Amino acid sequence: MSGHASNEMRANVGWTGKGSPFSIGYGKIMMWFFLVSDALTFGGFLVAFGLTRYSYGGAWPIGEETFDALPFLSGSYPLAYVALMTFILIISSVTIVLGVEAGHRMDRRGVTKWLFATIVGGLVFIGSQAWEWSHFIHGTNFGRVEISDGSTATVKGKFGEIQNFEIVRPGSHYQGVGEKITNANITAEDGDLMHAFQHAAAKRKLSGTAGAMMITLHDGTVAKVNKEADKDLQLIVKVPGNEYAVSSADDESTRIHEDEGSVELYYEALAKGNVVYGANLHENEYGPQTYGHFFFFVTGFHGFHVSIGIMLMIVVFINVLKGTYEKRGHYEMVEKVGLYWHFVDLVWVFVFTFFYLI
Amino acid sequence: MEERDDIIEYSLYNHHDEAEGKKIRKKIWKVTLILSLVTIFEVLCGMYVKQGDSISWLAIKVIFIVLTVVKAAYIVLTFMHLGDEKKIFKWIVLLPYLIFMVYLIFIGLSEGAALFPRMH
Numbered sequence: 085m086s087g088h089a090s091n092e093m094r095a096n097v098g099w100t101g102k103g104s105p106f107s108i109g110y111g112k113i114m115m116w117f118f119l120v121s122d123a124l125t126f127g128g129f130l131v132a133f134g135l136t137r138y139s140y141g142g143a144w145p146i147g148e149e150t151f152d153a154l155p156f157l158s159g160s161y162p163l164a165y166v167a168l169m170t171f172i173l174i175i176s177s178v179t180i181v182l183g184v185e186a187g188h189r190m191d192r193r194g195v196t197k198w199l200f201a202t203i204v205g206g207l208v209f210i211g212s213q214a215w216e217w218s219h220f221i222h223g224t225n226f227g228r229v230e231i232s233d234g235s236t237a238t239v240k241g242k243f244g245e246i247q248n249f250e251i252v253r254p255g256s257h258y259q260g261v262g263e264k265i266t267n268a269n270i271t272a273e274d275g276d277l278m279h280a281f282q283h284a285a286a287k288r289k290l291s292g293t294a295g296a297m298m299i300t301l302h303d304g305t306v307a308k309v310n311k312e313a314d315k316d317l318q319l320i321v322k323v324p325g326n327e328y329a330v331s332s333a334d335d336e337s338t339r340i341h342e343d344e345g346s347v348e349l350y351y352e353a354l355a356k357g358n359v360v361y362g363a364n365l366h367e368n369e370y371g372p373q374t375y376g377h378f379f380f381f382v383t384g385f386h387g388f389h390v391s392i393g394i395m396l397m398i399v400v401f402i403n404v405l406k407g408t409y410e411k412r413g414h415y416e417m418v419e420k421v422g423l424y425w426h427f428v429d430l431v432w433v434f435v436f437t438f439f440y441l442i
Numbered sequence: 443m444e445e446r447d448d449i450i451e452y453s454l455y456n457h458h459d460e461a462e463g464k465k466i467r468k469k470i471w472k473v474t475l476i477l478s479l480v481t482i483f484e485v486l487c488g489m490y491v492k493q494g495d496s497i498s499w500l501a502i503k504v505i506f507i508v509l510t511v512v513k514a515a516y517i518v519l520t521f522m523h524l525g526d527e528k529k530i531f532k533w534i535v536l537l538p539y540l541i542f543m544v545y546l547i548f549i550g551l552s553e554g555a556a557l558f559p560r561m562h
Contacts, residue, residue: 103450116524116535127543131550138554146493151452178474181521182467188456189463334494355558401456414453419523426522430514437510441488442503 104379115420119427122389126431129385130438133378142330143322143369147440149238155215160240163440169212170436176205179430180397180422187415192404195415199401202425206394213387220370220379223362225278227285228369229353235325237340238370240352244312246277255304265307273302281309288357294347295356319346322371363396382439393428396421473520480509 104110136142148162155165179201185192226239244370248264258265267276274280280301284290289300290309297309319340321331329337353359360369368376400421409415458466484506491502519525524532 106528107452108527109452120535120539123539124542127546131546135550135554139558163488174477177521181470185463185466188458189460190457301553331492334492334496416453423522426517428519433510433513437506441506
């Protein structure tokens with residue numbers, strides 16, 4: 085495709101600056117050189133990630149366990165959303181290639197159509213990544229606990245729904261012993277029952293044992309927590325303690341199950357405040373501190389590149405609509421922005437493999 | 443469009459007609475299908491073989507890495523049209539990158555292996 089007409093032109097190429105090397109325009113050459121440098125940067129980050137991850141062994145989270153949520157649905161769908169995001173990004177790469185092909189035929193409508201589809205794909209991807217971040221930061225219902233023997237465990241199972249808080253000793257806002265605080269009459273400060281419960285757990289404002297937990301709310305109200313029993317609560321030991329060894333990923337029997345006292349151990353940890361929910365700048369519920377750091381840094385740096393790519397494509401799209409490239413006689417700019425977009429897709433393929441799969 | 447006499451605008455001569463275009467589009471869809479099948483295969487492998495110290499997990503890891511490199515090769519050579527460029531340019535882009543990455547991975551693994559016993 086490129087360079088097939090260049091043999092006549094080669095006679096003209098000398099040191100006058102008329103021709104460019106390899107019979108490709110300088111703009112394209114420079115985009116390739118930039119992509120090589122950026123690829124080296126990402127390669128460096130991924131190797132650093134691999135080195136760090138390897139040193140943690142069994143304490144490092146497993147992709148399928150951490151990323152198993154789908155928006156608007158409850159339940160466990162390991163890696164489903166991430167696989168969908170990968171698929172969307174690959175399809176957006178296909179649409180831009182088709183746009184470039186249309187440009188080689190000076191098919192303005194084709195270029196418009198395919199470039200628009202690529203922009204939409206990019207926006208869907210970045211929106212999905214934003215949802216992933218927000219879900220990661222928010223955390224799961226169970227969080228991660230440090231149990232009595234000093235080991236650390238993440239939790240799997242179905243969290244029993246909190247029905248209400250039954251007031252035992254009223255505080256400044258809630259009145260009436262025996263009255264029930266539900267999601268309908270809870271204050272805005274407390275949020276909802278689940279948030280109030282998690283807040284209290286993290287701040288050592290829970291006490292009692294499994295099935296008979298007491299909570300102290302912001303205003304000083306002490307109440308009994310009425311919640312459904314959890315279903316099949318399993319503790320997955322990540323860091324060993326005095327009694328429990330690290331659970332191995334390929335053998336579920338190495339986890340702590342209900343018949344081994346997992347429920348009692350979990351609520352004992354909650355009552356002591358030994359629980360982490362979600363992720364913040366200091367710690368996360370999924371694994372070691374560096375796990376959070378790498379997750380946000382690598383996916384964030386990639387997401388930053390995706391955002392830049394979307395902006396560049398919008399600029400080119402406006403120019404396509406204005407007819408700039410028709411007048412110019414070629415759609416090379418679409419090709420250059422397409423190269424950048426393919427690079428973004430390629431990086432994601434590697435991030436997906438190394439961060440989520442392996 | 444004006445022809446400039448101070449630079450050669452190569453893209454002006456790189457157009458193709460609808461017949462050529464049909465063949466090229468067919469190739470694009472073929473590569474898309476290959477990439478999708480490979481990805482589906484990878485995800486299924488990931489779902490059915492659990493992580494751990496088993497030999498099957500080690501095999502799966504190697505398969506993942508090989509397949510990812512295969513996907514990358516398809517994207518770079520066909521979607522990014524590097525395969526259509528002059529051979530020398532192909533090598534100028536790929537060779538430094540490959541040398542650097544192979545070395546980086548080697549040194550990453552060596553240094554990681556040296557660190558690992560000291561961290562636990």
